[in-house]
Amino acid sequence: MTSPLLPAIHHVALICSDYARSKAFYSETLGFRIIREVHREARNSWKLDLEVSPGVSLELFSFPQPPPRPSRPEAQGLRHLAFAVPDIDAVVATLHDRGVACEPIRVDEYTGRRFTFFADPDGLPIELYEQ
Structure with a gap:
């Protein structure tokens, strides 16, 4: 049963360390269709929208020198x-x-x-x- 308040996931957003490498991985290796790609000049940042399935997308962001994400062992978040x-x-x-x-x-x-x-x-x- 879905939540009447929050019935579906719309998107998941990820920040990558190497935009070109991650763009190729998600669009070419995993095969997600590119919906749109925008360069945000003021932030020196890219935003890539990828379709995971109808109505669900993955947003891929780049930012200058993002801090690394703690991953293993299990980290909060x-x-x-x-x-x-x-x-x-x-x-x-x-x-x-x-x-x-x-x-x-x-x-x-x-x-x-x-x-x-x-x-x-x-x-x-x-x-x-x-x-």
């Missing part, structure tokens, strides 16, 4: 970004062919669903969760 996939083996094989290393596939002890993780160019953990 965003833990990871997760994507639902129908066939985890096929997605892992495609990512492998595109040069992306995934962790071994595991099984969620509570749901029985299979999942794995890989990292974006800045080390952000990304989960694949088999539906």
